Amino acid sequence: MLEIAVLGLLNESPMHGYELRKRLASLLGAFRAFSYGSLYPTLRRLQEAGWIDEEAPLEQTPAPSVGFAGRSKRGKRVYKLTAEGKEHFATLLAEVGPEAYDDEGFGTRLAFFAQTRSDIRLQILEGRRQRMTEQADGMRTSLARTRERMDRYTLQLQEHGLESADREVRWLSELIESERTARPPLG
């Protein structure tokens, strides 16, 4: 999750960790803000895997002290995607399994839809819609079956959840529709 988000942002432009975290927070909507305690280890892991790389900073100050990679002690580390990283990111975006439909995964995929193939976009939207439809139906059934036995708070909770699920289904249907008209099927 963090991995795909980091790769996606770095695919748009090189960035350092601190900035990455801010972009992440605003992209994924204030909630889901990832702490540094997971971000920095992830950056290291991605670098070791060869998917991202540190940009050597262009030296304005004449002589950096002995430090490796051009950094004196502990300056900004600006990361960018490598060729393999771009490839890997493309592979991740092309996955259409359940991990692309669930609550955490779907938001992240959608955030990078502009970089996703249009047939994959459609598959993900339809998968998500199916999942949300099933969830809504399950809640409807359970509500119908146990409505009388529930206290008003449980009822409110379930009804709000159901309405949210229904709203999302409608929203997805609109997205699917405009996706289809924008790129009509061959023939």
Next chain:
Amino acid sequence: MLEIAVLGLLNESPMHGYELRKRLASLLGAFRAFSYGSLYPTLRRLQEAGWIDEEAPLEQTPAPSVGFAGRSKRGKRVYKLTAEGKEHFATLLAEVGPEAYDDEGFGTRLAFFAQTRSDIRLQILEGRRQRMTEQADGMRTSLARTRERMDRYTLQLQEHGLESADREVRWLSELIESERTARPPLG
């Protein structure tokens, strides 16, 4: 989270693990279904803490083999809340900090609102509303600032998120209102 949910359900009636999991799934809405890999260890932990206890099953079959606590080999283990467990659960429900407002925590608290003191209910609802209001405002600001630079998918994502947040705020306001009229402040 699992702890409070387990205690809450067992406070309503004694139950075994398997049943607990099904009730959990329907209570928290199909999503958030907790696997056995976390449920059973939690039950053990709660039992070791003295908050829940195994009910000795009433023997219908004449002689169980040597097993301890009345179970022959591995039968159902029906758990119930102890007195300390009830006390502990009440303490958990009375917490009004951030853990009661965030996404995971709030749903669980609301599910057991019928067992929660009405002044605490009000505090939790107001805390949640404040949090969601702040979140919505943050998203509105960020949308206003970066709307032009965003692709249509990111825009859709943010707008849907904003609408959901706004809807929840309105819903919370209704709950707060009815909570207040049902139990008007002293005087």
Next chain:
DNA sequence: TTCGTCATGTAATGGGTTACATGATTAC
């Protein structure tokens, strides 16, 4: 007798968080 579902459990792992620690840079 075999299949489905009820029922309990463990081991390995994952993906994050909190709290802590450090240092550089900017604004007042």
Next chain:
DNA sequence: GTAATCATGTAACCCATTACATGACGAA
């Protein structure tokens, strides 16, 4: 010169998941 914010990092922990393993019981 000092406070805020930018910036990077580590260690300990937490709460869950997946995959696996076992076994009882009822219905076809």
